[in-house]
Amino acid sequence: MLTEMGLHAKQAARWLGRTHSEQKNAALMRLADLLETSMQGVLESNGQDVADGIRNGLSPAMLDRLTLTPARMRGMATDLRSVAGLPDPVGETFDESRLPNGLRVHKQRVPLGVLGVIYESRPNVTIDVAGLAIKTGNVAILRGGSETVRSNQALTALVHQSLADSGLPVKAVQFIADPDRARVLELMQLHEYVDLIIPRGGAGLHQFCRENSKIPVITGGIGICHLFVDASADLQAALPVIHNAKVQRPTVCNALDTVLVHQSIAEQFLPVVVESLGQAGVTFRADECAAEILSFPGEQGPKLMDRVYQAGSGDFDTEWLSLVLGIKVVSGLDEAIEHIAAHSTGHSDGILTGDPMHIARFIAEVDSAAVYVNASTRFTDGAQLGLGAEVAISTQRLHVRGPMGLRELTTYKWVIQGNYDIRI
Amino acid sequence: MLTEMGLHAKQAARWLGRTHSEQKNAALMRLADLLETSMQGVLESNGQDVADGIRNGLSPAMLDRLTLTPARMRGMATDLRSVAGLPDPVGETFDESRLPNGLRVHKQRVPLGVLGVIYESRPNVTIDVAGLAIKTGNVAILRGGSETVRSNQALTALVHQSLADSGLPVKAVQFIADPDRARVLELMQLHEYVDLIIPRGGAGLHQFCRENSKIPVITGGIGICHLFVDASADLQAALPVIHNAKVQRPTVCNALDTVLVHQSIAEQFLPVVVESLGQAGVTFRADECAAEILSFPGEQGPKLMDRVYQAGSGDFDTEWLSLVLGIKVVSGLDEAIEHIAAHSTGHSDGILTGDPMHIARFIAEVDSAAVYVNASTRFTDGAQLGLGAEVAISTQRLHVRGPMGLRELTTYKWVIQGNYDIRI
Numbered sequence: 001m002l003t004e005m006g007l008h009a010k011q012a013a014r015w016l017g018r019t020h021s022e023q024k025n026a027a028l029m030r031l032a033d034l035l036e037t038s039m040q041g042v043l044e045s046n047g048q049d050v051a052d053g054i055r056n057g058l059s060p061a062m063l064d065r066l067t068l069t070p071a072r073m074r075g076m077a078t079d080l081r082s083v084a085g086l087p088d089p090v091g092e093t094f095d096e097s098r099l100p101n102g103l104r105v106h107k108q109r110v111p112l113g114v115l116g117v118i119y120e121s122r123p124n125v126t127i128d129v130a131g132l133a134i135k136t137g138n139v140a141i142l143r144g145g146s147e148t149v150r151s152n153q154a155l156t157a158l159v160h161q162s163l164a165d166s167g168l169p170v171k172a173v174q175f176i177a178d179p180d181r182a183r184v185l186e187l188m189q190l191h192e193y194v195d196l197i198i199p200r201g202g203a204g205l206h207q208f209c210r211e212n213s214k215i216p217v218i219t220g221g222i223g224i225c226h227l228f229v230d231a232s233a234d235l236q237a238a239l240p241v242i243h244n245a246k247v248q249r250p251t252v253c254n255a256l257d258t259v260l261v262h263q264s265i266a267e268q269f270l271p272v273v274v275e276s277l278g279q280a281g282v283t284f285r286a287d288e289c290a291a292e293i294l295s296f297p298g299e300q301g302p303k304l305m306d307r308v309y310q311a312g313s314g315d316f317d318t319e320w321l322s323l324v325l326g327i328k329v330v331s332g333l334d335e336a337i338e339h340i341a342a343h344s345t346g347h348s349d350g351i352l353t354g355d356p357m358h359i360a361r362f363i364a365e366v367d368s369a370a371v372y373v374n375a376s377t378r379f380t381d382g383a384q385l386g387l388g389a390e391v392a393i394s395t396q397r398l399h400v401r402g403p404m405g406l407r408e409l410t411t412y413k414w415v416i417q418g419n420y421d422i423r424i
Numbered sequence: 425m426l427t428e429m430g431l432h433a434k435q436a437a438r439w440l441g442r443t444h445s446e447q448k449n450a451a452l453m454r455l456a457d458l459l460e461t462s463m464q465g466v467l468e469s470n471g472q473d474v475a476d477g478i479r480n481g482l483s484p485a486m487l488d489r490l491t492l493t494p495a496r497m498r499g500m501a502t503d504l505r506s507v508a509g510l511p512d513p514v515g516e517t518f519d520e521s522r523l524p525n526g527l528r529v530h531k532q533r534v535p536l537g538v539l540g541v542i543y544e545s546r547p548n549v550t551i552d553v554a555g556l557a558i559k560t561g562n563v564a565i566l567r568g569g570s571e572t573v574r575s576n577q578a579l580t581a582l583v584h585q586s587l588a589d590s591g592l593p594v595k596a597v598q599f600i601a602d603p604d605r606a607r608v609l610e611l612m613q614l615h616e617y618v619d620l621i622i623p624r625g626g627a628g629l630h631q632f633c634r635e636n637s638k639i640p641v642i643t644g645g646i647g648i649c650h651l652f653v654d655a656s657a658d659l660q661a662a663l664p665v666i667h668n669a670k671v672q673r674p675t676v677c678n679a680l681d682t683v684l685v686h687q688s689i690a691e692q693f694l695p696v697v698v699e700s701l702g703q704a705g706v707t708f709r710a711d712e713c714a715a716e717i718l719s720f721p722g723e724q725g726p727k728l729m730d731r732v733y734q735a736g737s738g739d740f741d742t743e744w745l746s747l748v749l750g751i752k753v754v755s756g757l758d759e760a761i762e763h764i765a766a767h768s769t770g771h772s773d774g775i776l777t778g779d780p781m782h783i784a785r786f787i788a789e790v791d792s793a794a795v796y797v798n799a800s801t802r803f804t805d806g807a808q809l810g811l812g813a814e815v816a817i818s819t820q821r822l823h824v825r826g827p828m829g830l831r832e833l834t835t836y837k838w839v840i841q842g843n844y845d846i847r848i
Binding site for chain 1 (some may be wrong): 438441442521523525527529532534536537615619620634635638640658661662664665667668669672765776783787788789791792793794795796797798799800802803804808809810820821822823825826827835836837838839840841842843844845846847
């Protein structure tokens, strides 16, 4: 069955790859309209998924993620309209040159081809990915979570209608409804038809894809993120940055996990961090030196401040995804860089400093997808960084690093034009 | 053992990744000198490999590929000096912008990291890859053919000496000497340490890597290449292009495999093609229509011209790598594009035409790594296309397509600089 999907997808990809921007945008606008005008049917299907979810004892967080509301559906429509308004990267030409032998050479952006997208509970991903794929002339085979099959089918039906209404092939977006996990494995073997696997989900899904796919995978999703507070940092300005990076949305991959503090300011700064972030509900895992600073004399020896715990082994290799923050005192820039090299997942790491030499060294020596100077790690996001949209964040090194927007869903071909030239 | 190699490689990668161009170039120049001054030892090791090869009954072609001569070694030295003279892509900045929120953003080129390179008989690949890796700050784990282990070890020793003499880590280039094929499999599992697998060899090696690697692979190497001779082509000029594409070096992947000829010129042009290329030793596989044109009346019915055979099933899906050429008559541009879509491996395909509309459609609708207009397919090559050097030719769609030079051995990081900015 999946082979047939693959065949259909390849055919649709040739068609969509040469479709003009206007027609692709028309499909997106039509889909946005359908999400609003045909909302009722989708909400009913979603209601059944939610009812099943409640029966099956899904956690409130899971239920929240799978629930669609009129407001959420209008949000999806708004997002589609905004994607329709972005420039189409397909067809862009670059690296133009005339070679010494007279050949005229340039590169031209083309869609990647067929995307296999594997995601979990949130049904809005169906629309999100369908929109980004259509916009960039890519074709998508979607595989959503088993607990949202009915919502995803209802949404896919709207996608198909929008494609048909716009004169585009409905096979440009296909959905695998069979809940058997074997289908996921099967999808990852279809290298004849599928060009790229994009997992959207937690660390486990990413690892599963990397280990089992015969197709290139955009891995990412795990962010053990650091901020180093240097001796020369403006501490008053640094505090809100740390607060923002940890507290604003602790459940996502660009949230702060460990703050590294220069020893010369640790005694002054650490209690302030604990007090400020503690009020927001953060608890702390402190290394030995930080723990010493964050303790006070008790009757039977020193006691740790409220909400502060001694860091255990592995704590600095944990993506917290919650209101927990690792704290470590370092002797200086060198130790900070070494700690990041040893413990970062290469997602987002930053320095807060006033020292231009330290800025230069940190940028040169820290090799993460996003390297920050005097800013919150929370900016690692396609919309925040000006990409307009985002399909994934890559922490692997091939093809793209960091936020993956429209342009990152394309590849290029070389176009070489001559006058009946031969190679000598 | 390979895990240890991987660990060493990762450490060396951090070092080499931040090494200045001058020091990397010094290592290349030193290696070039060593290839000349320490030639004798390498030639002796190579002589033993060759003697074993003769004893083991290797083909003359294989023996030729594994044999080093003083001239070949001087050629390797010359190539290294030329790579040393190329611009270093590492550190280049691009996509600079200032976001509406005030953040200053740019991307900065960094090495890919650790390359696992798997190749076959030619020992010059050892020096070639070592040079390109060092130049781009990448670290390499090399695995050459079992029939050239001694040559490769002698060459690797020179690489190590050049690294040490230049103050760079000798672990930047490591060689797997163990001839057990299990080591290749092991290398392809080391995803914690190796960032990219580059196979340099035939189709079988590429397939083996794609199917077994847990690390991204640059696949390529298979080129079923086409030229379509349109009705409006300058036939006198087209003939040398077809001759060049097929005959100049038939054993390589950018050599022509099938020529598609517009029906309106087939009767005039095909006999000329057969006569001209036939003199160079080419034999032909003609589709039914072409065969009819290329036949003459015999006593018992029509007979095919000398060197012309009826194309069998699968002939148009064969990469010939020899002086064989498929010939097919097509009704026009549409059929040519359809044939290419069905039979090309996406390597190099071209049109010979005088029609601007057909040029535009061919460029838009043929999605190969290299799309040619009025030029030989033989130009798909890093040196020919101005890259200065080439590590592989990619026919996959991720990261790079077509010739892979220095810049294609890098990735990038985002650098985001602010003034203690927080995400709102």
